[in-house]
Amino acid sequence: MSDSASGFKWVGTRPVRPDGLDKVTGRANFGADFTMPGMLVGRILRSPHAHARVAGIDASAALAVPGVKAVVTAEDFPEIPDGDLMVGEGPMNFRDLSCNVMARGKVLYDGHPVAAVAATSRAAAEEALDRIRVDYEVLPHVVDVLEAMEPGAPLLHENLFTEGVDPKPDRPSNVASRVEFSLGDVEAGFAEADVVVEGEYTTEAVHQGYIEPHAAVASVGEDGHCTVWCSSQGQFMVRAYCAKLLGVENSRIRVIPSEIGGGFGGKTTIYVEPVALALSRKAGRPVKIVMDRDEVFRATGPTSSTHVKVRIGATKDGRITAGDTELRYQAGAFSGSPVQLGCMTAFAPYHLDHVRAVGYDVVVNRPKCAAYRAPGAPMAAFGVESALDELAGKLGMDPLELRLANAAREGTKAAYGPRFRQIGYVETVEAALAHEHYRAALGPNQGRGVASGFWFNIGGQSSAAVHVNEDGTAVVVDPNPDIGGSRASMAIMAAEVLGIDYDRVRPIVPDTSSIPYSDMTGGSRVTFAVGMAVVEAAKQVVEELRSRAAKVWDVDVDGVVWENGEARPASSNVGEFEPLSLAALAEGSAKTGGPISGQATINARGAGPGFGTHVCDVEVDPDTGRVTVLRYTAVQDVGRAIHPSYVEGQLQGGAAQGIGWALNEEYVYSEAGTLENPGFLDYRVPVASDLPMIDTVLVEVPNPRHPYGVRGVGEVPIIPPLAAVANAIRHACGTRMNHLPASPPRLLAALDAAKLPEAAD
Amino acid sequence: MARVVLPNELARELAGGQKELEVEAENFRQLLKALDRRFPGMGDRLRDGVAVAIDGEIFQEPFLESIGEDSEVFFLPQIEAG
Numbered sequence: 016m017s018d019s020a021s022g023f024k025w026v027g028t029r030p031v032r033p034d035g036l037d038k039v040t041g042r043a044n045f046g047a048d049f050t051m052p053g054m055l056v057g058r059i060l061r062s063p064h065a066h067a068r069v070a071g072i073d074a075s076a077a078l079a080v081p082g083v084k085a086v087v088t089a090e091d092f093p094e095i096p097d098g099d100l101m102v103g104e105g106p107m108n109f110r111d112l113s114c115n116v117m118a119r120g121k122v123l124y125d126g127h128p129v130a131a132v133a134a135t136s137r138a139a140a141e142e143a144l145d146r147i148r149v150d151y152e153v154l155p156h157v158v159d160v161l162e163a164m165e166p167g168a169p170l171l172h173e174n175l176f177t178e179g180v181d182p183k184p185d186r187p188s189n190v191a192s193r194v195e196f197s198l199g200d201v202e203a204g205f206a207e208a209d210v211v212v213e214g215e216y217t218t219e220a221v222h223q224g225y226i227e228p229h230a231a232v233a234s235v236g237e238d239g240h241c242t243v244w245c246s247s248q249g250q251f252m253v254r255a256y257c258a259k260l261l262g263v264e265n266s267r268i269r270v271i272p273s274e275i276g277g278g279f280g281g282k283t284t285i286y287v288e289p290v291a292l293a294l295s296r297k298a299g300r301p302v303k304i305v306m307d308r309d310e311v312f313r314a315t316g317p318t319s320s321t322h323v324k325v326r327i328g329a330t331k332d333g334r335i336t337a338g339d340t341e342l343r344y345q346a347g348a349f350s351g352s353p354v355q356l357g358c359m360t361a362f363a364p365y366h367l368d369h370v371r372a373v374g375y376d377v378v379v380n381r382p383k384c385a386a387y388r389a390p391g392a393p394m395a396a397f398g399v400e401s402a403l404d405e406l407a408g409k410l411g412m413d414p415l416e417l418r419l420a421n422a423a424r425e426g427t428k429a430a431y432g433p434r435f436r437q438i439g440y441v442e443t444v445e446a447a448l449a450h451e452h453y454r455a456a457l458g459p460n461q462g463r464g465v466a467s468g469f470w471f472n473i474g475g476q477s478s479a480a481v482h483v484n485e486d487g488t489a490v491v492v493d494p495n496p497d498i499g500g501s502r503a504s505m506a507i508m509a510a511e512v513l514g515i516d517y518d519r520v521r522p523i524v525p526d527t528s529s530i531p532y533s534d535m536t537g538g539s540r541v542t543f544a545v546g547m548a549v550v551e552a553a554k555q556v557v558e559e560l561r562s563r564a565a566k567v568w569d570v571d572v573d574g575v576v577w578e579n580g581e582a583r584p585a586s587s588n589v590g591e592f593e594p595l596s597l598a599a600l601a602e603g604s605a606k607t608g609g610p611i612s613g614q615a616t617i618n619a620r621g622a623g624p625g626f627g628t629h630v631c632d633v634e635v636d637p638d639t640g641r642v643t644v645l646r647y648t649a650v651q652d653v654g655r656a657i658h659p660s661y662v663e664g665q666l667q668g669g670a671a672q673g674i675g676w677a678l679n680e681e682y683v684y685s686e687a688g689t690l691e692n693p694g695f696l697d698y699r700v701p702v703a704s705d706l707p708m709i710d711t712v713l714v715e716v717p718n719p720r721h722p723y724g725v726r727g728v729g730e731v732p733i734i735p736p737l738a739a740v741a742n743a744i745r746h747a748c749g750t751r752m753n754h755l756p757a758s759p760p761r762l763l764a765a766l767d768a769a770k771l772p773e774a775a776d
Numbered sequence: 777m778a779r780v781v782l783p784n785e786l787a788r789e790l791a792g793g794q795k796e797l798e799v800e801a802e803n804f805r806q807l808l809k810a811l812d813r814r815f816p817g818m819g820d821r822l823r824d825g826v827a828v829a830i831d832g833e834i835f836q837e838p839f840l841e842s843i844g845e846d847s848e849v850f851f852l853p854q855i856e857a858g
Contacts, residue, residue, distance in 0.1 A: 099825060101824045101825060105825060105836075105854045105856075106824065106825035106854070178785065179784075179785040181788050181789075194784070194785065194853075195784045195785075196784070197784070248857075279858065280857065280858035283857055283858075353856055355853045356853070356855070356856060359852070359853075386856050386857060386858040387858055388858045389858055390856045390857075390858045391856075431850075431852065432781055432829065432850040432852065433829035433831075433832045433833075433834070433848065433850045433852075434831070434832040434848065435832060436832045436833060471834060471855045473834070473836055473855050473857065474836070475836055475837075476837075534857075535857050537857025537858055538855060538856070538857035538858060539858075540857070618837055620833065620835060621833060622834070729858075730858055
């Protein structure tokens with residue numbers, strides 16, 4: 016198992032994940048699997064309208080249905096004042112969150128919850144939902160981001176005044192804010208340019224597409240203490256958010272995390288958990304709510320649909336002189352799209368002296384957007400990386416050479432302001448250039464596209480504990496739900512520090528009462544930040560083990576070293592002692608001071624930014640518009656891969672999701688503003704038969720701020736695929752797809768439109 | 777003196793459009809106080825919910841961070857988790 020080149024025994028190896036067997040044999044418990052005695056079934060009544068005033072709700076007939084124990088509406092949640100509060104890891108508008116969980120006064124999208132029922136059976140709950148009478152006054156609606164910005168567009172919130180403009184508007188609108196990031200003098204940059212490319216790019220809303228629906232069991236005891244079992248990206252987030260929405264103290268809620276069947280950012284907020292709690296509080300019995308798939312699509316996630324304008328200028332020799340972009344992102348029914356992050360990431364891979372990004376956050380009658388891998392970045396990169404492809408064509412340059420010539424390096428001032436420290440973008444482009452894929456021959460109707468992406472990566476508040484068992488094994492307490500194999504990476508890092516075998520370390524994910532607070536699993540932070548806490552806790556254990564050995568040998572602790580999982584005398588001057596293994600010290604711990612354990616709480620700093628470059632080959636069927644991805648290679652600077660298989664899995668998963676975004680996935684709304692494809696039959700995510708094996712190249716430019724050099728890896732790989740696929744289509748058939756997804760009908764229409772001028776000639 | 781770059785919106789709203797300025801501060805807490813003295817109300821606006829890049833490193837929670845004599849300090853939106 017040891018990797019002699021790196022000097023590590025476990026870091027960089029590929030052992031089986033600790034949770035793997037349970038997951039492949041169906042034993043693992045996900046959100047919907049938990050049951051309790053006396054548990055009721057909760058169901059949610061959702062708006063059939065895109066926009067309507069709720070004049071009244073009459074639940075009397077529902078309460079008369081046999082088996083119905085409680086009905087809740089917005090009246091059962093405290094009314095929360097408008098404004099952001101700092102809770103957990105960032106600001107949150109809890110009024111918006113509350114109104115999203117249960118509509119108050121108005122429904123703002125198809126699927127918006129208006130009431131919920133708890134009953135002894137699903138049939139009784141469904142019947143009760145049918146009997147709730149909601150008096151709707153239907154209002155005009157708007158689901159398109161550009162239409163929502165027009166004067167006279169249907170107004171979602173009468174108290175929404177655009178932030179970030181001067182003078183401050185005296186009339187409300189659907190534009191929540193305008194943001195701007197700029198460096199240098201953009202127009203002066205364009206004046207230096209020999210060539211300028213411009214384009215407008217549109218992406219549709221896509222869902223995170225996790226297979227496991229949102230699910231929770233909640234139980235409120237007679238003493239007011241609450242317990243929630245649920246699937247989420249952070250049990251501490253669920254606790255904090257539920258406490259605010261229900262008006263109870265954090266400490267009265269204990270959240271027990273289940274396994275999580277995918278999140279991708281979509282489970283960084285709450286939907287059913289506070290509703291189950293409110294029903295349980297009213298009914299006096301545990302309540303379980305499991306969303307159906309159509310509820311997941313209609314009322315959770317997705318990410319923004321967007322409209323992006325890009326203008327790039329360059330000299331004849333390929334030096335980019337200026338970059339300018341305007342981004343319009345819809346946030347769903349409440350403000351807070353990731354447009355700022357789109358602005359910051361759009362040009363981040365490049366060294367530009369003159370650059371500007373202006374963003375607009377716009378509300379529309381759609382479900383409130385939730386985070387999705389690298390929130391905001393893929394849509395911005397689609398615009399910029401498509402425009403760069405056009406620029407390379409105009410300059411007659413290889414598109415990777417163009418990127419290399421303008422690549423950000425250590426010391427480059429990032430487009431969003433600060434200077435980069437050690438980064439590995441250049442290495443990813445060089446690796447893509449050197450890859451055999453980039454030189455492979457292409458056939459008729461086939462084309463190759465490339466694109467790059469950047470993500471910040473974050474650290475954050477993290478805790479961890481390492482306990483030594485009496486039998487010489489160790490438990491790693493990792494407070495973050497394991498979405499992408501983090502149990503394995505935590506066990507590897509603990510095994511490396513302790514010097515024991517990987518399979519002697521057992522990681523667990525605890526509830527909110529068993530370990531101090533930790534930020535969510537998200538932002539590509541867990542292996543980096545929680546990993547640092549695990550390393551710190553394991554080091555504490557090693558220090559304690561040395562101390563115990565010193566007591567056994569009756570020597571000073573400085574005379575003891577820890578090597579390969581054993582305490583040894585530091586030198587012959589200390590004395591002649593047989594090494595004491597971790598197992599031996601654990602077995603004798605009662606004599607030397609009791610149980611051995613370490614616990615660390617940190618606010619992790621020094622997350623290293625991540626960059627990736629992708630190469631994609633496609634074939635376009637000119638008769639049907641169908642695009643087949645023939646070959647795909649994802650190159651990424653990963654710092655150092657703790658468990659390379661799961662790092663490769665992150666790259667492959669991100670690429671697959673990005674390819675789905677590029678080719679098929681989209682929310683389709685009716686004229687009435689209702690979602691027409693709320694299921695996996697009509698909302699088409701890529702399946703295994705749609706994709707080739709995605710090749711990965713792990714570029715390792717270690718992050719000097721992490722004990723093993725880790726950089727976050729989960730966000731970057733979803734950023735390049737949209738443009739990589741679109742660029743490949745352009746080179747396959749000569750048609751630039753400015754509007755994704757490039758689904759067969761849309762591509763066929765574009766191909767037909769391109770033929771018309773030829774026919775006219 | 778550290779070179780401080782304010783968010784565009786805040787610079788326009790509270791600093792008369794001045795986006796870049798030099799501030800004498802040894803740590804983030806002193807920086808906030810200095811900004812608040814110069815532009816009343818700015819300290820409160822920058823205390824929570826913002827990230828800060830100091831010499832290229834982004835801190836989601838900068839409260840305890842040191843600032844060097846020649847540091848570059850950028851205020852940024854907090855990075856959302858995906």
